Amino acid sequence: MxxxxxxxxxxxxxxxxxxxxxxxxxxxxxxxxxxxxxxxxxxxxxxxxxxxxxxxxxxxxxxxxxxxxxxxxxxxxxxxxxxxxxxxxxxxxxxxxxxxxxxxSISKRRASEWRQPPGSIGWAGSHLGYPGPPGT
Known part of the structure; x- marks a missing residue:
């Protein structure tokens, strides 16, 4: 505006x-x-x-x-x-x-709209050196 x-x-x-x-x-x-x-x-x-x-x-x-x-x-x-x-x-x-x-109630509503990539740890975890989900 x-x-x-x-x-x-x-x-x-x-x-x-x-x-x-x-x-x-x-x-x-x-x-x-x-x-x-x-x-x-x-x-x-x-x-x-x-x-x-x-x-x-x-x-x-x-x-x-x-x-x-x-x-x-x-x-x-x-x-x-x-x-x-x-x-x-x-x-x-x-x-x-x-x-x-x-x-x-912005954060709850917006958080529910966020899309996570497949896998339980998400994009950030794989790039920060955290181990991926079991079996990967």
Whole structure:
């Protein structure tokens, strides 16, 4: 997968900021409704509340995105992805992906797909000087 270009990152940032601002406004409005339409706040207090609401929404977005990424990793594994592919998708190494998602059943499923050559010791054993199966 390719990285987003600078322009694409900026566009995504603007779209996320718009979503966060919309949800922050909803939170502020519902908070005012529960306070019974409190007296008009000062301009600086209003700005502070706006930024605090954006922070709250941004943190919720971060948690939801983390859940989304983890769910996507689990689904990718079901379709054949391994730790190298998961790491590449998030710009990390295979080892970092394994540390981030340790509970995925990648190794068992992939190991069952590996094909061993005839004989019980396999290719590596014959090349490392181990004796072959009895009768060879």
């Amino acid at each position: 390719r990285e987003l270009t600078s322009d694409e990152r900026q566009e995504l940032r603007r779209e996320l900021a718009a979503v966060a601002a919309d949800w922050a406004q909803r939170l502020k409005n519902s908070d005012l409704d529960t306070r019974g339409g409190a007296a008009q706040e000062s301009s600086s207090e209003e700005r502070m509340l706006t930024h605090l609401a954006r922070m709250a929404v941004g943190e919720q977005m971060r948690r939801l995105l983390t859940d989304l990424v983890s769910a996507s990793a689990e689904e990718a594994v079901q379709y054949g992805a391994g730790y190298p592919e998961l790491g590449a998708a998030v710009g990390a190494s295979r080892q970092a992906a394994r540390k981030r998602w340790p509970g995925l």
